[in-house]
Amino acid sequence: MSDLCDLVGDMTNGVDAVLLFGPSGSYYERAAGADLPVVVVAQENTVDAEHFVDLPLEFADVSQRIRFGLEGALENELLEEGSTALCAAKTFAEDIDSVVRVRAGEFARSGVYELFADSRAEAHIIRDVLEVAIELGKKGQKGKPVGALFVVGDAGKVMNKSRPLSYNPFEKSHVHVGDPIVNVMLKEFSRLDGAFIISDSGKIVSAYRYLEPSAEGVDIPKGLGARHMAGGAITRDTNAVSIVLSESDGLVRAFSGGQLVLELDPEDY
């Protein structure tokens, strides 16, 4: 038994900070007593933590959640580059059941935190669009998988770098992502090809847009199709971010600055 304690004790030795993912109040109190900086990563700061990273989406994948928390903590200078953090998160149970030891800066930064925090559009707009894409990926169009491309933010510039494929069904309408009707509408309009363009404030500006960015020097993984290429390239030409639902593998991917920053499987949500 003492061997086991030593084994686990090795995990906590020389830790510089503790990251708690969605802790309960009492758990936070106990961790705060450990005389180490404690950072809470959750969707809402329910425990009134001093150091808090706002989690915009409850990532189903724990490694993605931890990555987001670490990048957020690094960005907000709650954590120093190269310091060791102990991450306590929920994997299977309803409360914290797993502990991961990570050295911050050990991995290449994916930019997933910046995707939410530093985009032109607000974090909750990007979260809403991601949720729509996830929803669309889960249900598809009449049971068949669909693809979709959302370009969020910097809408004026994106509009000038694209042309209409058909009449714009959102002209003179004032629909914002997050409105309850949007899920149904987007599902219908996703039948036709082209991109959805969404403004900084979440207004759906247009559907059926053909994006015309210069794809030069855009580095996205091989094997992804024209939709991903267009989605990735437009984020390099403008300050928008794009969220792409793949028709072939059903994954939701987010691009920013021409780079793939996030990959989610809708089936996990």
Add this chain to the structure above:
Amino acid sequence: MVVQLDAVRRLLRRLLTSEVDLFVASVIIVVAVLLGVLVARVLGGLLTDAGVPDEVEGTLFERTAQRLGTSTVKLVSRLSGLFVIAVGTVFALQAAGIVNAGLLTEGLTDLIPRLFIAALVVITGLVVGDKAELVVGERLRSVKLPEANALPLLVKYSVFYIAALVALGQLGVATAALLVLLGAYVFGLVFIGGLAFKEMLSSAAAGIYLVLKEPYTIGDEVVIDGQQGIVQEVDVFVTRIESDGREFVVPNRQVFETGVVRMRN
């Protein structure tokens, strides 16, 4: 058995002949008490069904009531029950002829409903005032300014003031001076508010046209008041245009004053 029945019959006869007034009075009292209990029950149920307990949750009045072992809903329904019983009692007293009809009762029948309404108004005022403070405070929570904390208090005391005014008016207390104060307060609010929000209101009026008619839309290149750029956002108050990394936030009022040039190419 027969003897007992006989006694009851004799008692009834006596009550119905020589002391009929007393009998009617006691019947009225019994009916009033029953009705009062019924009203209290039904009203309590109705208020609970209407979600009043959730609405008043967290207000000072409710918390005080809880500490005294009761609740706002209970207080209001019991008060209503008491009111019914009190009215019944006055009628009964009149019917029994115990008090001189016309002297005391006239004052009483007048006073009881007023007292009742005044009490209701005070309770409602306290609850609504507290609730308004909570709601406004909640909305302003993200604004971390010390000045913003004064606003919920202002709203609360305004509601209290009006409730007190109505209650006092019900009781027949002279409220002319308080009314003048209220008038001055409302006038100040409207006048100064109008002055302060003049620009925003005219922007909003212009913005409604811009949003509905969309003379220009996101992605158009426009010149507004000498600033050229691509429209990024049009909302009710402002239009955002951007060029070369510079974003101009133009109040919609300006759009109407100077007009818009749309660049077509």
